[in-house]
Amino acid sequence: MTGAASGVPVTITPCPNGPLLVRGDFRLDDGSEPHRRTVALCRCGVSTIKPYCDGTHKLVGFRTEDEG
């Protein structure tokens, strides 16, 4: 993922026990256009639509002890 030189700075917000919310002028390295302005990136590893989150982290009891 790369931030464009012009445009809104990228912010990444970790959600406790869940995905990373990404906002701003970002792009994915695979060249695909993000489908929406704010995306949730999976960090539990079990999403069926990676790199995006599909909520499955809730079914597998994914924990991020360090935050929130």
Add this chain to the structure above:
Amino acid sequence: MSERLIQVLTGSPDDGAAWADLARAAARISPDALRDDDLQLSLFLLYGLHYGPAEWVRGEWEWHPELLSGRAALEERFEGDLRAQVPVPDEQQGAAGIPDLLFRMTGVQSGPSLSRHLAKKATREQAVESLIQRSIYTLKEADPHSWAIPRLSGRAKVALVEIQSDEYGAGRPARMHQSIFARAMDAAGLDSRYGAYVDVVPALTLASLNLMSLLGLHRRLRGAIVGHLAAYEMTSSIPCRKYADGFRRLGFAEEVVDYFEEHVEADAVHEQIAGRDLAGGLAEDDPETIPDIVFGAAACLHVDGLVGEHMLAAWERGESSLRTPA
């Protein structure tokens, strides 16, 4: 009462007073507002005056004092029955605990699941019925929660607008969730005009939308509409995955599958913003809304749970979940 209301709405404003008396009487004698076809249809028609466009939405009826007075009687009864029936968790929560409480409330899987049935077993007719049932809200998707925008401030307001912007396509009309659903209905051979199926769905389905309009249209209930949206978003991604699988299994058009797949991804974003920034933010800024945030979430789960149970029970008996098969 709903028949008289239709006569009033298509006739002259002078009939409003007589209708309001009828509404007050109907509110008094209803055995259960959530399952009362007449009461829920009347509320649906009256709330429709604030949305439109629809056949019955014209003229100056929106702010007509007698209709508003009759509506108030129906709403008081509806809210009273909800407050009495909806199970609310009895733990006391401070603002900081609200996001976690909402995720816990929506994490409990209770009873048989409509989405699981759709994924694995539903027939094509049942799948079509589920689109009809869903259309009562989804052709107006996001609208009832938008009433809350001017009633919030700060972080909660920013969060609600961020979610709603995505619901409304973020600048791309074709990606408005309402429009995606209308295309899904067209592709499934259904009528995508608002209210087309209002006569065939049961009271509970109308109650599900009327609940959102009730909570959205009263500033007093701003906590509850926020809680409602949080619960709705938190119970969407995973079921929508199953719906998408089901509609694909049954050979429905890509437009139908697209609606559900869009929600797998979108609502995994929305649930985080709704739980943490919207509901959590409101709870911090305006702690007196906390009990209603929890009530709104519980009411969403309760009413939509009843709709799901009704549909599964009807199909179990080999019947249609509609009042009269479409």
